[in-house]
Amino acid sequence: MSTQNLHNLQVRLAARPRGLPRESDFELVEEPCQPPAEGEVLVKVAYLSLDPAARGWMDDRRSYIPPVAIGEVMRGLAAGEVVESRHPRFQAGDRVTGALGWQRFARVAARELTALPATASYLDALGPLGMVGMTAYFGLLDVGRPQENDTVLVSGGAGAVGSLVGQIAKLHGCRAVGIAGSDDKCRWLTEELGLDGAINYKTAGDLDAAIRDACPDGVDVYFDNVGGAVLDAALRRINRGARVVICGAISQYNATEPIAGPSNYLMLLVQRARMEGFVVLDYVPRFAEALGPMARWLAEGKLKARFDVVDGLENAPRALLKLFDGSNTGKLVVRVGEE
Amino acid sequence: MSTQNLHNLQVRLAARPRGLPRESDFELVEEPCQPPAEGEVLVKVAYLSLDPAARGWMDDRRSYIPPVAIGEVMRGLAAGEVVESRHPRFQAGDRVTGALGWQRFARVAARELTALPATASYLDALGPLGMVGMTAYFGLLDVGRPQENDTVLVSGGAGAVGSLVGQIAKLHGCRAVGIAGSDDKCRWLTEELGLDGAINYKTAGDLDAAIRDACPDGVDVYFDNVGGAVLDAALRRINRGARVVICGAISQYNATEPIAGPSNYLMLLVQRARMEGFVVLDYVPRFAEALGPMARWLAEGKLKARFDVVDGLENAPRALLKLFDGSNTGKLVVRVGEE
Numbered sequence: 182m183s184t185q186n187l188h189n190l191q192v193r194l195a196a197r198p199r200g201l202p203r204e205s206d207f208e209l210v211e212e213p214c215q216p217p218a219e220g221e222v223l224v225k226v227a228y229l230s231l232d233p234a235a236r237g238w239m240d241d242r243r244s245y246i247p248p249v250a251i252g253e254v255m256r257g258l259a260a261g262e263v264v265e266s267r268h269p270r271f272q273a274g275d276r277v278t279g280a281l282g283w284q285r286f287a288r289v290a291a292r293e294l295t296a297l298p299a300t301a302s303y304l305d306a307l308g309p310l311g312m313v314g315m316t317a318y319f320g321l322l323d324v325g326r327p328q329e330n331d332t333v334l335v336s337g338g339a340g341a342v343g344s345l346v347g348q349i350a351k352l353h354g355c356r357a358v359g360i361a362g363s364d365d366k367c368r369w370l371t372e373e374l375g376l377d378g379a380i381n382y383k384t385a386g387d388l389d390a391a392i393r394d395a396c397p398d399g400v401d402v403y404f405d406n407v408g409g410a411v412l413d414a415a416l417r418r419i420n421r422g423a424r425v426v427i428c429g430a431i432s433q434y435n436a437t438e439p440i441a442g443p444s445n446y447l448m449l450l451v452q453r454a455r456m457e458g459f460v461v462l463d464y465v466p467r468f469a470e471a472l473g474p475m476a477r478w479l480a481e482g483k484l485k486a487r488f489d490v491v492d493g494l495e496n497a498p499r500a501l502l503k504l505f506d507g508s509n510t511g512k513l514v515v516r517v518g519e520e
Numbered sequence: 521m522s523t524q525n526l527h528n529l530q531v532r533l534a535a536r537p538r539g540l541p542r543e544s545d546f547e548l549v550e551e552p553c554q555p556p557a558e559g560e561v562l563v564k565v566a567y568l569s570l571d572p573a574a575r576g577w578m579d580d581r582r583s584y585i586p587p588v589a590i591g592e593v594m595r596g597l598a599a600g601e602v603v604e605s606r607h608p609r610f611q612a613g614d615r616v617t618g619a620l621g622w623q624r625f626a627r628v629a630a631r632e633l634t635a636l637p638a639t640a641s642y643l644d645a646l647g648p649l650g651m652v653g654m655t656a657y658f659g660l661l662d663v664g665r666p667q668e669n670d671t672v673l674v675s676g677g678a679g680a681v682g683s684l685v686g687q688i689a690k691l692h693g694c695r696a697v698g699i700a701g702s703d704d705k706c707r708w709l710t711e712e713l714g715l716d717g718a719i720n721y722k723t724a725g726d727l728d729a730a731i732r733d734a735c736p737d738g739v740d741v742y743f744d745n746v747g748g749a750v751l752d753a754a755l756r757r758i759n760r761g762a763r764v765v766i767c768g769a770i771s772q773y774n775a776t777e778p779i780a781g782p783s784n785y786l787m788l789l790v791q792r793a794r795m796e797g798f799v800v801l802d803y804v805p806r807f808a809e810a811l812g813p814m815a816r817w818l819a820e821g822k823l824k825a826r827f828d829v830v831d832g833l834e835n836a837p838r839a840l841l842k843l844f845d846g847s848n849t850g851k852l853v854v855r856v857g858e859e
Binding site for chain 2: 243244245408413427428429430433439440441442443444445446447448449450451452453454455456457458459460463
């Protein structure tokens with residue numbers, strides 16, 4: 182395959198969204214592929230990961246990494262196959278993952294790529310064995326520090342990270358309860374993933390009471406992906422010395438008003454509890470210690486992952502919105518497909 | 521002194537306040553003293569401590585201790601002299617401290633009393649060597665875990681706890697900055713207590729900018745006594761791995777609406793930081809480890825405490841309000857005085 186004949190397709194950030202992103206905030210650009218420079222690798226993207234964090238990267242705001250610039254290719258994790266390599270560590274045909282961006286072909290420095298283990302599929306690499314899995318693993322175990330028999334409550338419970346958090350909690354001998362946005366999702370959590378309880382926050386009515394019923398011994402670890410009213414309700418039920426893990430706040434990412442802080446944060450004082458944020462990138466040096474158990478649990482069928490696959494890179498902007506209306510179940514990815 | 525001839529004066533809770541307490545929420549009751557039962561001690565109260573926490577105890581709400589019941593003597597720490605003892609550990613004339621309540625004479629179980637060290641005054645026992653001092657010491661050092669050269673920012677900086685936090689931070693080699701509500705208080709912090717900076721939040725205008733100017737290297741430990749807008753502004757300036765210590769939220773204690781949660785709590789995620797609450801009562805078994813250094817610093821003049829002394833138990837209800845309009849400087853106490 183000669184690089185010269187390849188055409189790249191890119192989704193670039195065209196404007197900073199206010200509230201929910203619109204398709205006009207992105208632009209689709211087609212251009213010839215540039216060959217890799219010395220030390221670089223050209224990767225043909227197979228699957229692009231769509232994650233809630235992407236919304237944050239579109240805002241011009243102080244965060245843990247700089248925002249995507251206007252006119253820049255939209256940032257995103259992806260997995261694909263090496264087409265051409267100018268670095269000794271990779272050769273054509275290798276399967277790799279990294280922050281390849283929303284594009285068909287990515288030209289990136291070899292140091293930014295990770296080779297996929299032979300047994301891992303592209304989807305595994307964007308799910309339980311990728312950033313999503315590492316987020317669940319280290320966020321729950323390192324920040325949340327659950328003890329056996331603790332009650333672990335997780336919001337976004339049927340989401341990519343949340344569904345792994347609930348399962349890892351069970352594998353650690355905890356009682357696990359998920360909060361999700363549909364009865365189907367709740368059934369999936371209890372019937373297929375083996376969680377001890379699930380709450381449909383959209384129909385629960387009194388969320389406080391629903392959490393009290395589902396967590397009769399209170400909440401020792403609350404893993405929060407959503408923020409807002411759900412975080413507030415969970416805070417009401419925390420136990421002495423509880424750990425509240427702040428992984429994300431998807432209910433607030435499109436807010437055009439100042440976001441709602443947790444009105445019940447003084448429960449941290451009443452219960453001598455802690456609320457702590459983390460960023461999975463800090464754990465890169467420790468990924469190996471998680472990949473062993475995660476791969477083993479996957480192989481043994483003890484860890485299940487579900488994917489919501491959308492076809493076509495050009496559909497990525499619209500697909501991203503599924504994260505915010507909750508219409509995806511499990512990990513949302515785009516199959517980038519052929520030229 | 522015969523117990524039979526003693527008349528007690530009590531301030532009892534008459535109604536649960538809505539918003540700021542009013543004098544009608546309390547009732548003043550005079551009645552004969554009851555002699556102590558076996559194992560009990562009768563104490564003549566010399567000084568009563570007025571603390572922001574008292575406001576919380578007046579609400580019928582889940583907290584770290586049960587609320588004061590309607591008709592019950594108002595709860596409060598106090599110090600005084602033993603009048604009659606029916607427990608071998610105490611004898612008439614001993615100076616003691618404990619939760620004696622808002623009353624002239626307290627009949628309490630001996631196990632609830634602590635003897636004052638010979639060198640400690642009643643005021644010391646209600647200030648730096650009492651709960652207030654223990655709150656500052658363990659809240660800062662055990663929860664906040666400051667390292668040398670860290671920047672420690674404290675709100676309610678000229679208050680009973682906050683003014684000790686700032687000084688202990690300096691004694692630990694930190695840069696210390698206080699937030700307070702008047703220029704006089706700010707001058708006291710920098711000129712007399714030796715803090716590196718002070719911010720008058722009432723006149724600062726842009727509090728974010730004021731904190732940025734006073735803490736050019738960001739904030740490593742934020743010790744919060746006030747909540748609300750000040751907490752939100754402080755969160756904006758926290759450094760990577762910062763510790764936010766939730767000691768209280770005096771700006772919210774009289775709120776009649778749901779309290780305002782910290783809108784900037786996602787800075788905990790961005791900065792991999794933690795927000796943690798604590799209750800000083802948990803540290804009772806460790807008080808001895810704090811009393812040594814605190815008493816030494818006091819004796820050496822390295823720790824200064826200021827008191828705002830109000831005369832007369834009957835004035836306690838009105839005096840409590842000084843905590844909420846910020847008109848006290850340092851530790852607020854009531855000199856209970858003679859029968």
